[in-house]
Amino acid sequence: MVWNEIEKMDREQLNELQIARLQETVKWVWDKVPAYRQRMEGEGIRPEDIRSLDDLALLPMTTKDDLRDNYPFGLFAVGPEEIVRVHASSGTTGKPTVVGYTQEDIQNWAEVMARTLVCGGATKNDVVQIAYGYGLFTGGLGVHYGAERLGATVIPTSAGHTRRQIMLMQDLKTTVLACTPSYALYLAETMGELGISSQDLSLRLGFLGAEPWSDAMRKQIEAALGIDAIDIYGLSEIMGPGVASECLAKDGLHVFEDHFIAEVVDPATGKPVEDGAQGELVFTTINKKGLPMIRYRTRDITILNRQPCSCGRTHARIKKVLGRTDDMLIIRGVNIFPSQIEEALLAMGHIEPHYVLVVDRERGLDELEVWVELNREAFIDEVRRIEELERQIKRGIEETLGIGVQVRLVEPKTIARSEGKAKRIIDRREIK
Amino acid sequence: MKVKQLSIFLENKSGRLAALSRALAEQNINIRALSLADTADFGILRLIVDDPEKGYAFLKKEGFAVRLTDVLAVRVPDRPGGLAEVLNAIHQRGLNVEYMYAFVEKAGDDALVIVRMDDPDNAIGILQEMGVGLLTGDEVYAL
Numbered sequence: 001m002v003w004n005e006i007e008k009m010d011r012e013q014l015n016e017l018q019i020a021r022l023q024e025t026v027k028w029v030w031d032k033v034p035a036y037r038q039r040m041e042g043e044g045i046r047p048e049d050i051r052s053l054d055d056l057a058l059l060p061m062t063t064k065d066d067l068r069d070n071y072p073f074g075l076f077a078v079g080p081e082e083i084v085r086v087h088a089s090s091g092t093t094g095k096p097t098v099v100g101y102t103q104e105d106i107q108n109w110a111e112v113m114a115r116t117l118v119c120g121g122a123t124k125n126d127v128v129q130i131a132y133g134y135g136l137f138t139g140g141l142g143v144h145y146g147a148e149r150l151g152a153t154v155i156p157t158s159a160g161h162t163r164r165q166i167m168l169m170q171d172l173k174t175t176v177l178a179c180t181p182s183y184a185l186y187l188a189e190t191m192g193e194l195g196i197s198s199q200d201l202s203l204r205l206g207f208l209g210a211e212p213w214s215d216a217m218r219k220q221i222e223a224a225l226g227i228d229a230i231d232i233y234g235l236s237e238i239m240g241p242g243v244a245s246e247c248l249a250k251d252g253l254h255v256f257e258d259h260f261i262a263e264v265v266d267p268a269t270g271k272p273v274e275d276g277a278q279g280e281l282v283f284t285t286i287n288k289k290g291l292p293m294i295r296y297r298t299r300d301i302t303i304l305n306r307q308p309c310s311c312g313r314t315h316a317r318i319k320k321v322l323g324r325t326d327d328m329l330i331i332r333g334v335n336i337f338p339s340q341i342e343e344a345l346l347a348m349g350h351i352e353p354h355y356v357l358v359v360d361r362e363r364g365l366d367e368l369e370v371w372v373e374l375n376r377e378a379f380i381d382e383v384r385r386i387e388e389l390e391r392q393i394k395r396g397i398e399e400t401l402g403i404g405v406q407v408r409l410v411e412p413k414t415i416a417r418s419e420g421k422a423k424r425i426i427d428r429r430e431i432k
Numbered sequence: 433m434k435v436k437q438l439s440i441f442l443e444n445k446s447g448r449l450a451a452l453s454r455a456l457a458e459q460n461i462n463i464r465a466l467s468l469a470d471t472a473d474f475g476i477l478r479l480i481v482d483d484p485e486k487g488y489a490f491l492k493k494e495g496f497a498v499r500l501t502d503v504l505a506v507r508v509p510d511r512p513g514g515l516a517e518v519l520n521a522i523h524q525r526g527l528n529v530e531y532m533y534a535f536v537e538k539a540g541d542d543a544l545v546i547v548r549m550d551d552p553d554n555a556i557g558i559l560q561e562m563g564v565g566l567l568t569g570d571e572v573y574a575l
């Protein structure tokens with residue numbers, strides 16, 4: 001099932017549509033956004049230089065810093081009278097980044113989000129519980145508008161109040177859960193404590209996103225909640241949830257390419273990499289008026305796949321995001337993503353994926369220590385068996401990462417559970 | 433003749449043992465004997481309490497990694513060489529002691545040690561045959 005036949009559009013026609021909309025967008029920002037125009041002029045590029053999709057690479061890239069530097073509305077292409085909604089990302093350092101939408105943008109957002117839900121197997125008959133945060137974060141309202149557009153029943157619980165979430169899931173017979181993957185796991189864990197199993201629920205699908213998560217974690221969530229867990233992708237700078245979504249083939253996320261053009265570039269040089277090679281995901285919006293984005297660097301690491309999909313959609317797929325360039329830890333010159341460690345832990349079977357990475361520098365050498373919660377069921381009253389478990393975890397992680405680590409088992413439930421994005425890294429290195 | 437011991441996984445950080453003892457005290461669970469096996473990172477706390485089932489349920493609810501382990505309460509003549517005699521006997525019969533620790537209270541004239549064996553059921557038979565005194569769980573919890 002597709003929400004919109006355009007998702008199966010012939011590839012050549014789609015490319016034509018993309019180039020036409022790209023040209024329109026470039027003209028739009030040239031006319032309306034002085035910051036973009038100055039940078040294009042600085043590079044000696046004019047809108048008419050964009051003749052093919054390959055010419056996209058001529059355009060300057062945009063980063064989160066550009067949004068901050070132009071805080072709050074400097075990159076907006078329309079005046080406040082045209083903007084009907086703003087969202088903002090949490091600014092851990094300094095100012096947040098503010099994004100804005102016209103009436104038409106909001107409608108397009110609902111459209112791509114409705115596509116996302118259908119892409120993952122939802123229908124208008126579903127009861128969708130939205131446990132993404134509502135408010136400045138785009139997750140809650142983004143999924144909300146898409147689910148309403150689809151015609152599903154929406155339960156806008158927002159994040160948190162975990163026991164109440166579970167009660168509502170039971171009483172209102174929720175069939176679709178939308179939240180972050182770490183919150184889905186937390187819900188499952190809380191259900192376990194309350195003696196509630198997936199059999200007591202009507203859940204069948206989960207639309208999980210807003211943070212990188214592994215396939216192993218997917219298996220765990222699917223088993224615990226009795227659902228198909230669908231990875232969805234979005235970011236507020238581009239739109240919010242609804243930029244890309246897995247279909248039930250669960251082999252990459254379809255980018256809704258009539259709205260967004262995806263590129264993958266080398267994070268160090270910014271140069272596009274070959275299809276199939278890993279790199280940083282870069283998006284250009286081609287159907288957005290309020291805050292158009294030209295070659296926005298997402299900092300997410302993925303692989304682009306243009307092969308046709310078994311579901312019939314022609315839109316290109318990005319591989320499940322492998323990590324973020326800013327989550328990426330560089331330890332003794334090796335790139336490490338927290339998701340790799342999660343994968344290694346889950347592969348061992350009896351280890352909970354609750355962990356913290358502690359990076360320290362001793363005598364000029366980076367040391368990585370992984371704190372892992374002891375699974376209560378795995379506890380045996382024998383010191384050497386626990387030491388053996390520590391060694392086994394250490395070996396598993398070392399095999400995955402290719403570098404030496406220290407492992408420390410910690411008591412169950414002592415690593416903070418997130419109701420939003422998980423905090424996994426404590427970096428104690430002082431870079432001088 | 434088996435005695436139920438609480439085994440608890442604890443991180444080696446200050447205050448954990450105190451917090452746990454306080455929590456048990458608030459539940460009116462009395463600690464009769466204890467031993468802590470520790471490494472650089474973690475420890476295993478072993479407790480004999482007056483009500484092991486209640487202690488187990490409570491600690492589990494509190495989120496601790498806790499297990500009930502079968503151990504034996506062995507009478508040891510309270511005189512020099514008393515312990516050596518018992519251990520010698522155990523050793524001669526090829527029984528393997530994983531760990532042991534002393535009980536604070538005495539059982540009549542005898543001292544009492546808690547012993548964890550590989551195969552407690554088999555050990556009970558052999559020890560009794562050898563005339564080594566064992567206490568039942570109920571006798572131990574009530575001491």
Ligand SMILES: [Zn+2]
Nearest residue numbers: 247309311313
């Ligand atoms: Zn597909």
